[in-house]
Amino acid sequence: MNNIEKKLLEKIVDLHSTPSGAFSIRKNGVLQDKSSTKEIEIIPKKNKSGIDIKIKSGTQNKSVHIPVIITIGGLNDIVYNDFYIGENCNVVIVAGCGIHNDTCNSSSHNGIHRFYVGVNSHIKYIEKHVAEGKGSGEKILNPVTKVYLKENSTMEIETLQIEGVTSSVRKTQAILNNNSILKIRENVLTDKNQTCKTIFDVKLNGYKSSVDVISHSVAKNKSYQEFKSILYGNNECFGHVECDGIVLDNAQIISTPMVCAKNSNASLVHEAAIGKIAGEELVKLMSLGLNKEEAENIIIEGFLLG
Amino acid sequence: MLEIKNLSYFSNENNPDKEILNDINLTLKKNKTYVITGPNGSGKSTLAKLIMGILQPTNGSIIFNEKDITTYSINERAKLGISYAFQTPVTFKGIKIKDILNIASGTQNDFGQICDILSKVGLCAKDYINRPLDNTLSGGELKRIEIAMTLCRKSILNIFDEPEAGIDLWSFDNLIDIFKSLKSCTNIIVSHQKKILDLSDYIIVLKNGKIEKFGKKDEVIPFLENKNCARLVRSI
Numbered sequence: 001m002n003n004i005e006k007k008l009l010e011k012i013v014d015l016h017s018t019p020s021g022a023f024s025i026r027k028n029g030v031l032q033d034k035s036s037t038k039e040i041e042i043i044p045k046k047n048k049s050g051i052d053i054k055i056k057s058g059t060q061n062k063s064v065h066i067p068v069i070i071t072i073g074g075l076n077d078i079v080y081n082d083f084y085i086g087e088n089c090n091v092v093i094v095a096g097c098g099i100h101n102d103t104c105n106s107s108s109h110n111g112i113h114r115f116y117v118g119v120n121s122h123i124k125y126i127e128k129h130v131a132e133g134k135g136s137g138e139k140i141l142n143p144v145t146k147v148y149l150k151e152n153s154t155m156e157i158e159t160l161q162i163e164g165v166t167s168s169v170r171k172t173q174a175i176l177n178n179n180s181i182l183k184i185r186e187n188v189l190t191d192k193n194q195t196c197k198t199i200f201d202v203k204l205n206g207y208k209s210s211v212d213v214i215s216h217s218v219a220k221n222k223s224y225q226e227f228k229s230i231l232y233g234n235n236e237c238f239g240h241v242e243c244d245g246i247v248l249d250n251a252q253i254i255s256t257p258m259v260c261a262k263n264s265n266a267s268l269v270h271e272a273a274i275g276k277i278a279g280e281e282l283v284k285l286m287s288l289g290l291n292k293e294e295a296e297n298i299i300i301e302g303f304l305l306g
Numbered sequence: 307m308l309e310i311k312n313l314s315y316f317s318n319e320n321n322p323d324k325e326i327l328n329d330i331n332l333t334l335k336k337n338k339t340y341v342i343t344g345p346n347g348s349g350k351s352t353l354a355k356l357i358m359g360i361l362q363p364t365n366g367s368i369i370f371n372e373k374d375i376t377t378y379s380i381n382e383r384a385k386l387g388i389s390y391a392f393q394t395p396v397t398f399k400g401i402k403i404k405d406i407l408n409i410a411s412g413t414q415n416d417f418g419q420i421c422d423i424l425s426k427v428g429l430c431a432k433d434y435i436n437r438p439l440d441n442t443l444s445g446g447e448l449k450r451i452e453i454a455m456t457l458c459r460k461s462i463l464n465i466f467d468e469p470e471a472g473i474d475l476w477s478f479d480n481l482i483d484i485f486k487s488l489k490s491c492t493n494i495i496v497s498h499q500k501k502i503l504d505l506s507d508y509i510i511v512l513k514n515g516k517i518e519k520f521g522k523k524d525e526v527i528p529f530l531e532n533k534n535c536a537r538l539v540r541s542i
Contacts, residue, residue: 006430025516042400202475216399216400220331244399276446277392278396280396281396281398283360283380283396284392284396285386285409285425286379286381287358287381287389287390288384288409288410288455288459289384289385289409289412290381290409291379291381292381297403298401298409299398301397301400302399302400302401302402302405303399303400304400305400306399306400306401306402306438
């Protein structure tokens, strides 16, 4: 692996060398390396691009890394990854995609991930997207995440898109069964002329199921972000969606939260707050000796990474 | 160390050119504690904000250690050694208490140093160091952290805008001890509280945007008592 590839891996999954547990590394549209363990099996798909990740029931305190890197222009990569998680598991899944494109041709990655989470299992899914490179070619990332939670299962999703992605459409769909919990924390930064659209579609079918979606967006320069969320309360359930956005320069953020209570015991809440950085926050940090630009950077960093 | 010359501030919010402060002249000495007091709307917080640079004066000048800082920005004044504790502490999404204390002190503090800073305001570091400085903290906790930020800057001029606001009785006594310990710096405290007036060296009484009385504590407290300013000099 060359230096660019190593740096991308470090940025997206914080890996400095081959991970010790189960992993799959995909590079420029091809499975580069993989390793299974006795609890977590990684099987390449036969009929299309992608892998099946099978996690045995009872797997506790294990992790699996599945980063994707693209270092060429002109590639349109589509990958289907399916996670089959047994019962009573506690596993961290670390994914992400980094594009380094120095060419004038566009490169894109479309990762379609499906998670089938078993009864009583707890999954933490961390996904980071970054893009870089001096070429004029676009760097496009379109992740699709589909989550199916069985009874008493929990999934925590943390996603971060912070640098250089020219455009992205991020779709997350989830269906929750009885007593299942979904927590999503999404952080997106766009700059220049970049665009990002986020769509959440969550069906709270289960009794006492709950979802909490918190989205923090920062849009700089002439960038554009759209946030859409639809929660369906189909049972006695709780749903909360919060979209907080900071708009700088000539950027735009549009937030459209929608809640549909189809059961009288469904409790659904949405909040959206978009605006510039609060003047009092800048004044406070400047009173501690930071100049305006330093203060803005600290506020944005805390907002996205804190 | 601080000279305020012919300082005026007219607000054009809501009411065109409303006079908030008019022709204020003060000379503050090094390593003394000054309390600014006066009725609501007399211009106390405005004067504090003008000194920090949060507001810009309509007329007049501010000289700090023989340097005219009237046009200096907030951060330039901070770098010269002026600190400001806000009446209503500012909260942030995602900034942790240890981060803000590191920014305030201008260095990366280790756990022991954070512990020293927070213990001065009666907080146990292990319960707070990784907590975000947001609205999950109570008003009293936010106020103590606000004061801790000011203390760890080790500035030569500290401005406290109503430090007792929103603070509980136990914290208030602790706060008095903190002010008593601040001897090697100049302090300006905006306050109505008798206990805070008592620990000052000098008191500035503002009324309708003008100085009604300025002098040593022993002269000004009887003046306030004679005016029967019960609401002004109230003990807690």
